[in-house]
Amino acid sequence: MTDNYGPAHWAAAPLGNYGAGRPGGIDMVIIHDTEGSYISAIDRFLDPSQGVSAHYVFRSSDGDVTQCVHEADTGYHCGNLRYNQRSIGIEHEGFAAHPSQWYNDTMLQASAQLVADICRRYGIPIDRQHIIGHAEVPSEDGTHFGGNDFHTDPGAGWPWDRYMQMVNGTPAVVPLVTSPDYAVYSNPTINLAIFSNVLRNVGSPAYDEVEDCYNTCTDNGVNPAVALAFFALESNYGTAAGAVDLKNWGNLTDPSSGQLATYDLWSLGLRDWCNHFRTTAYNNAQTISTIVPIYQPGSAGGTVQGDNSYIQQLHDLIKGWADQLAAQPNVFTPH
Ligand SMILES: [Zn+2]
Numbered sequence: 001m002t003d004n005y006g007p008a009h010w011a012a013a014p015l016g017n018y019g020a021g022r023p024g025g026i027d028m029v030i031i032h033d034t035e036g037s038y039i040s041a042i043d044r045f046l047d048p049s050q051g052v053s054a055h056y057v058f059r060s061s062d063g064d065v066t067q068c069v070h071e072a073d074t075g076y077h078c079g080n081l082r083y084n085q086r087s088i089g090i091e092h093e094g095f096a097a098h099p100s101q102w103y104n105d106t107m108l109q110a111s112a113q114l115v116a117d118i119c120r121r122y123g124i125p126i127d128r129q130h131i132i133g134h135a136e137v138p139s140e141d142g143t144h145f146g147g148n149d150f151h152t153d154p155g156a157g158w159p160w161d162r163y164m165q166m167v168n169g170t171p172a173v174v175p176l177v178t179s180p181d182y183a184v185y186s187n188p189t190i191n192l193a194i195f196s197n198v199l200r201n202v203g204s205p206a207y208d209e210v211e212d213c214y215n216t217c218t219d220n221g222v223n224p225a226v227a228l229a230f231f232a233l234e235s236n237y238g239t240a241a242g243a244v245d246l247k248n249w250g251n252l253t254d255p256s257s258g259q260l261a262t263y264d265l266w267s268l269g270l271r272d273w274c275n276h277f278r279t280t281a282y283n284n285a286q287t288i289s290t291i292v293p294i295y296q297p298g299s300a301g302g303t304v305q306g307d308n309s310y311i312q313q314l315h316d317l318i319k320g321w322a323d324q325l326a327a328q329p330n331v332f333t334p335h
Pocket of ligand 1 (some may be wrong): 077134
């Protein structure tokens with residue numbers, strides 16, 4: 001399985017080859033080539049003696065992709081810690097000295113599709129300030145480029161213009177849908193069984209309170225699917241680093257401290273979240289597309305593009321669960 005990009009195989013690098021979590025947001029993509037085979041690159045990232053990893057590796061022959069590090073964690077790929085922390089690293093099978101033999105349209109297109117998806121999900125501008133080669137990463141002391149170790153990949157033969165056109169030209173997997181524009185305060189479009197399955201399948205720490213969480217939504221007039229979708233995007237269902245210590249359903253700020261609020265139970269954090277949109281700040285904005293720009297999700301980056309991406313992801317999740325319910329209206333999973 002993989003958590004971030006559907007087409008990718010999952011091959012987990014060990015902790016130490018990457019760092020847990022991210023101290024800040026993700027606002028860059030860094031392009032590499034492997035100077036070796038696809039398999040040798042993956043093997044290296046899985047070898048705990050190496051201390052290196054990239055998030056994704058592409059195969060030249062067919063564009064096959066393997067993910068070795070969760071996007072929520074810091075890959076060690078570019079020889080500059082700050083740049084590792086802010087970026088997603090993508091390796092491409094090949095040798096910079098023979099670009100035409102390796103950097104073919106099949107792999108470039110597959111890679112561009114991923115980069116477009118990443119840019120959409122994190123609200124990263126599609127330009128050469130935010131999508132750069134390893135050779136363009138400064139060293140930590142600022143005296144040279146290519147990271148601390150003077151890397152020059154992906155080399156002068158990487159077809160940047162063509163590649164950026166591909167990233168730009170890659171249509172959204174699903175165009176922005178605002179109809180139906182799900183309302184926070186509305187009848188459930190998901191039942192307890194599907195709500196439970198989702199939390200159990202992702203290993204959510206909130207699964208221990210699943211029935212309380214579902215009922216907290218309905219008791220407060222909230223569609224549990226809307227709450228669950230925000231939970232997915234805000235903390236990967238409570239599985240993101242540190243989330244379990246806060247039990248803060250939607251990363252709400254504690255107004256007295258200005259910091260993220262902390263709760264003893266997920267259902268208590270959820271209760272606050274359920275009533276959050278009744279505050280005057282929302283001015284009766286109560287559908288997803290109207291609340292997100294006010295909510296200002298961290299992952300949306302404060303841009304219209306980021307907000308739209310966030311809205312689209314919420315919509316896709318809620319629609320997906322509604323479709324599941326329609327397909328299996330009688331599904332029941334004891335927990
Ligand atoms: Zn590199």
